[in-house]
Every structure is written in C-alpha cells, then in structure tokens.
Amino acid sequence: MDQSFDAVLFDRDGTLIEDVPYNGDPARVTPMPGALEVLRDLRAQGLRTGVVTNQSGIGRGLLTEAQVTAVNARVEELLGPFGTWQICPHHPDDACACRKPAPGMVLAACAALEVSPHRTVFVGDIGADVEAAQAAGAVPLLVPTAVTRPEEVRRAPRTASGLHAVLELVR
Template structure:
C-alpha cells in the first residue's frame, strides 16, 4: 500500500470493540487491544477517522436506534471522537444500498469527510468489510478474529494480525 491515504474507516464490532452480538448496553463495551493507540497515532498524523457499521439489530427489532447511539457514544468516550459514524439500521433482507458488503456506508463516510474513496482504507474483521471497501473503490485491511471465516481471509487483498500491524501497513 504505497498510496498515501486521507482517512481510515473502521468497522465497530470485532474491530474497534469486542463483538457483543446486538449490544445495546454501553457498559458492555470493551476496547480491542491497541485501538486507543492506533487511533491516537492516526489523528496525530492528521488522518480522518470514521466508523462504518451494520447494526441489523435495529431492523430485527432487537435494539433501538437510541441504544446503538448510546453504545457509539461510549465508544467515543473510550477512543475519542470520530469524524463520521455511518450506521446501517436495516434488516439484511431489506436489500438496502448501505448494508456492508454494499458500498453505501463507505461512500457516505467519504462524502462527510470530503475524501475520495481511493484515498480511504477500511479496516474490518470480516469479508463484508473488505467487499464494501472494494465496491466503493477504497482499499482494505482485514484483521481476522475467531469469527472470521477462512475463505474471507483467503480472499482479502491484505490481512494483518492486529490493529497495530494494520495501521503500520497503511502508514
């Protein structure tokens, strides 16, 4: 990745914070190892940061938008302010243009941050994150977790063992 980037977009669950399925409780937010330091380094270098996150629990009736907002507020308390939060609230069956692997969240984040997709990297833990980046014309780094399927790892153009390594690839 020799291209200089203007922004790094992160998946939320499994990437910035531990994945607690359909979490609506800010007290359950636990930061992933290295996330604070990585975000501090990116911000010190002047890069924009944002979050792109599918939150189908809203569309499934398992969470309210207010609960998701409360969890996101807790994430910002722990990790600092992000330039944009792009959330897909839809049920997977709705066929929206925003739900990853569709490019909608990434493109919306680019618009808010006023950056071109080709100057953006998406960091996530599953294939949908990588596919959304590709569909939007952005680069990606997959940071696998125990839930990442092997075929997603095999298909990803770039993988890193942890957030720190992902950011080193980007910088």
C-alpha cells in the first residue's frame, strides 16, 4: 500500500487483550500474542497509538466505570501507554454516536492524537471495527478471532492472521 500513516488505533478486547466478556478484574487481563512487540515497534517508528473500545457492560449495569478504568490501567501496565482511550459506555439500544460501528470514537481518537483519519489504521477483530474505521475514513485491518463471523471476514477489505501484519501495513 503506497500510503504513510501517523497513527494506529486498536480495539481492546479480542485485539490487544484476550476477550473476557464484561471483564472488571485487572488480574484477568492477558495480552494477545505479539501485542507488546507490535506496540513497541509502532512507538519506535514514531506512530501514535490509541484504543477505541465499546464497553456496554457499563450501560448494562454489569461493570462500573472504575472497573473499566482499572482494566485499562492494567492494559497500559502490560502494553505501555496509549495516546488516547476512547470508551463507549452505552448500552447497544442507546443509539449513541460513539458505539462502534458508528465512527464517533474513531474520529474522537484521531482528534485527540491530532491526526487525519485518512492517515490512521484501525485494527480490530469484528465487523463493527471495520465499519467504524470505514465510516470515519480510516484504514481498517481485521485480525479475526474465534468470535469473528465468516461474513465479517469476507466483507473486510484487509485481513491478517495476527497483529504483526499492522507493521507491514504501516511501513
């Protein structure tokens, strides 16, 4: 791809860390294979990084904001600092502008990092991540997991078997 990038955004659960549904316990945070190495490389290249995550457990009453903040702090302990965290706490039925697949959080992350969406890669594991990236004008990269539906893989413009593929995309 003949394009240069300024930032890489990541979905949290299933992309940066193992997906533990509605996790409010920092001790249960486990990085995905290669996540630390990929992030170190991106940061060494001078790329900005951020996290864009739906956390509907808050809106559903299953998690508190403090629990999500504690889990996010553990993610940063294990994987290093991110330039922005964009978190949608809403229930899926709330019709908010931030919940993926809406572009709100991707656009907010780009604004916080002072980068253009067109010079930003968004890495995620489900179709909503790809759709949010596309709606915001960012470049999507789908890294499928066991929960990714086959039709999401078929519809994604770019897929990869692991996080290391983002390094090839941004070089």
